[in-house]
Amino acid sequence: MSNDPGRGGPWHGHIHGSDGYRRMILALFAAGVATFSQLYSVQGVLPELARDLAVSEADAALAVSAATLGLAASVLFWSLLADRMGRLRTMTIAVLAAVVLGLAVPFSPGFEVLLALRFIEGLALGGIPAVALAYLSEEVSPLHSAVAAGTYISGTTLGGLAGRLVAGPLSEFVSWRLGTLVVSIMAAIAAGVFIAVAPKPRGFTPVPWRSPNRIPLWKKLWMNLHKGQLLVLYAQGFLLMGGFVAVYNYLGFRLEAAPFLIPASLASLVFIAYLSGTWSSRQSGAMVARFGRLPVLLASIGLMAAGLAVTLADYLPAIIAGLLVFTAGFFAAHSVASGWIPMLGVGGRTQAASLYNLAYYSGSSIFGWAIGLAFKAGDWPGLVVSVVSLLVLAALLALGGLHRHP
Numbered sequence: 001m002s003n004d005p006g007r008g009g010p011w012h013g014h015i016h017g018s019d020g021y022r023r024m025i026l027a028l029f030a031a032g033v034a035t036f037s038q039l040y041s042v043q044g045v046l047p048e049l050a051r052d053l054a055v056s057e058a059d060a061a062l063a064v065s066a067a068t069l070g071l072a073a074s075v076l077f078w079s080l081l082a083d084r085m086g087r088l089r090t091m092t093i094a095v096l097a098a099v100v101l102g103l104a105v106p107f108s109p110g111f112e113v114l115l116a117l118r119f120i121e122g123l124a125l126g127g128i129p130a131v132a133l134a135y136l137s138e139e140v141s142p143l144h145s146a147v148a149a150g151t152y153i154s155g156t157t158l159g160g161l162a163g164r165l166v167a168g169p170l171s172e173f174v175s176w177r178l179g180t181l182v183v184s185i186m187a188a189i190a191a192g193v194f195i196a197v198a199p200k201p202r203g204f205t206p207v208p209w210r211s212p213n214r215i216p217l218w219k220k221l222w223m224n225l226h227k228g229q230l231l232v233l234y235a236q237g238f239l240l241m242g243g244f245v246a247v248y249n250y251l252g253f254r255l256e257a258a259p260f261l262i263p264a265s266l267a268s269l270v271f272i273a274y275l276s277g278t279w280s281s282r283q284s285g286a287m288v289a290r291f292g293r294l295p296v297l298l299a300s301i302g303l304m305a306a307g308l309a310v311t312l313a314d315y316l317p318a319i320i321a322g323l324l325v326f327t328a329g330f331f332a333a334h335s336v337a338s339g340w341i342p343m344l345g346v347g348g349r350t351q352a353a354s355l356y357n358l359a360y361y362s363g364s365s366i367f368g369w370a371i372g373l374a375f376k377a378g379d380w381p382g383l384v385v386s387v388v389s390l391l392v393l394a395a396l397l398a399l400g401g402l403h404r405h406p
Contacts, residue, residue, distance in 0.1 A: 011203050013141035020199045024139055025151050027198035028132055032155030034095055034190035035128040037163035038102040038121065039067055041183040043245075044164030044268045045176035047252050052176060053111045058372030061249045065365040066115045068245070070122025071129070072361035078130035079354035086206040087135035088198055094127020095191045102184035106177040122361075129156075130354045137342040138203030146285035149339040153281035157331055161274035162186060168252075168268020230344050230352060232401035236337045237360030239394040240301070242367025243387035244330045247308065249368050250375045250383060251323075259314055273323035277331030284332040285339070294402050297336045301395045303329030305388055312384055334360075 014020035042049060042063045050060035082090040101121040108114035132152060140148045166186065167179030248271070254260070255267040280300075287296045307325030310318055341356045367390065374382040 013139055013145075013203060014199070015141045016144045016147070021140060021144070021148075023197045023199045024136065025148060027194050028136060028148075028152040029155035029158075030190045030193040030197070031091065031095060031128050031132060032152055032157075033159035033162065034187045034194060035098065035125050036156045036159035037166075037183050037190070038098060038187045039071070039125055039163070040064065040160045040248075041163035041167045041180045042067075042105075042118070042176070043248055044166075044168035044252070044271060045171035045179055045264070046249065047256050047267075048171040048176045048264055053114070055111055056376075057250065057253050058369055058376065059111075061369050061372050062115060063118055064245065064249060065369045066118040067122035067125065068361040068368065069365040070119040071126040072122075072358050072365060074123040074126030075130035075354040075357040075361075076351070078127040079134075079351050081127075082131045082134070084206055086201055087131050087138070087204060088201050090127055091131050091135065091198075092195055094124055094131075095194060097124035098127075099184065099188045099191050102187055103181070105184070106181040126357070126361075129357045129360075133338060133342060133353045135201065135204075139199065139201060145342075146288055146339050147282070150282040150285040150335045153331060153335045153338070154278040157274050157277040157281060159187075159190070161271055161278075164268055164271040164274075168271070169265040171268075172264035227344065228401055230341070230355070232397050233337050233340055233344070234356055234359040235397050236297070236333065236394050237356050238363035239390040239397075240304070240330060240333055240337075240363070241360045242363030243304070243371075243390040244327075245364040245368040246371035246375075246383065246387060247311075247323075247326065250372060250380075253375075254380050255316075255319075260316065262316075270320060270323060273320065273327045276324040276328035280328035280332040281335040284335040287332075288336060288339075293336055293340055294398065297333055297398055297402070298395055300329045300333035300336065301391050301398070304333065305329075305391045308384055308387060308391075312381060 014024055046057070046060045046063070049055075049063060050057060053060075078090060078094060085093075098121060101117065101124055105114065105117050105121060108117055133149060136148055136152060137145055163183045163186075167176065167183050170176075170179030170182060251270060252264070252267050255262045255270065256264065284296055284300070304326050307322045307327070307329060310322030310325065313319065313322075338353070338356060338360075341352050344352070371383055371386045374386040378385070
């Protein structure tokens with residue numbers, strides 16, 4: 001069968017090794033970098049931001065939560081727009097808007113303006129994760145979709161890592177404002193790469209706004225919300241992402257306090273643990289092919305819990321080792337869950353993926369702030385107990401709700 005609609009055959013997606021496949025992977029990798037370097041750049045400067053703007057640890061974390069809340073609020077809108085305007089065009093609009101807003105954030109005159117700009121920036125950033133996996137699943141051969149999805153997730157990990165590693169040291173030696181500005185410039189370059197290399201969509205035809213074949217948005221949402229297995233996957237994103245962001249939100253505060261007393265320029269280096277997520281998100285695709293989705297998901301959650309337990313030690317090498325395991329487990333779990341969504345989506349892949357992103361970033365916004373209260377009350381052990389509780393609940397839901405799906 002031909003993969004070229006122009007030759008009269010059905011479109012089966014770019015196959016591994018083809019020029020279109022390589023361009024797709026590079027484009028989505030760049031999109032992940034552009035999105036997540038901006039989304040999490042302030043996480044690497046939270047202690048400095050808290051001191052500069054005279055706010056508490058939990059309030060400073062709102063700079064992260066504001067952006068993830070905006071992202072969560074916008075994903076359904078972007079999914080609808082993608083159905084009408086096309087996947088690639090929608091993602092291009094989103095990434096350009098996000099870059100412009102990201103360049104404005106460092107010039108915020110006060111904390112309230114900063115939160116407002118971060119929220120609006122999050123609204124724009126929502127157009128990438130809301131559409132990326134649907135775009136990928138329609139343009140890449142199903143034989144390679146799990147590996148391709150893992151590669152996209154690895155781009156998000158490198159983006160998040162780059163944002164933190166660049167902004168963190170600059171926040172100590174110059175200011176958090178310069179650090180986040182440099183990250184936004186990096187994101188602009190990555191956005192340019194995405195726009196330049198992304199292949200033209202061939203697996204999806206936009207549905208006009210007034211088309212008689214158009215399925216109403218509420219109906220697409222209801223079809224996906226009515227499926228129990230999808231609800232369990234949405235819960236995975238909500239719980240796992242909430243715990244993950246909370247750990248990284250408050251880690252810098254822990255390392256700058258006794259007994260470590262590590263300066264921000266060095267404390268930000270622990271974000272190198274993100275590289276384990278870059279590796280594990282790609283490996284998860286191969287593991288799924290060998291062992292199945294549910295066993296890999298449960299094993300990944302177990303890794304998160306084990307790694308987090310190790311971080312209880314007041315010994316820096318143990319904390320770093322625990323973070324490596326915790327981060328690898330999270331991104332493997334996220335890669336499995338997010339790649340599972342399009343396989344189960346009913347009546348609208350972008351809506352199914354957007355609902356996952358809505359849950360995922362809602363968890364980030366809520367728990368990224370709320371677990372700060374547990375950190376304030378019980379220090380790091382209080383945070384660990386709270387996050388492990390979320391992991392146990394996620395594992396129980398997965399075991400009970402996904403065991404019948406191959």
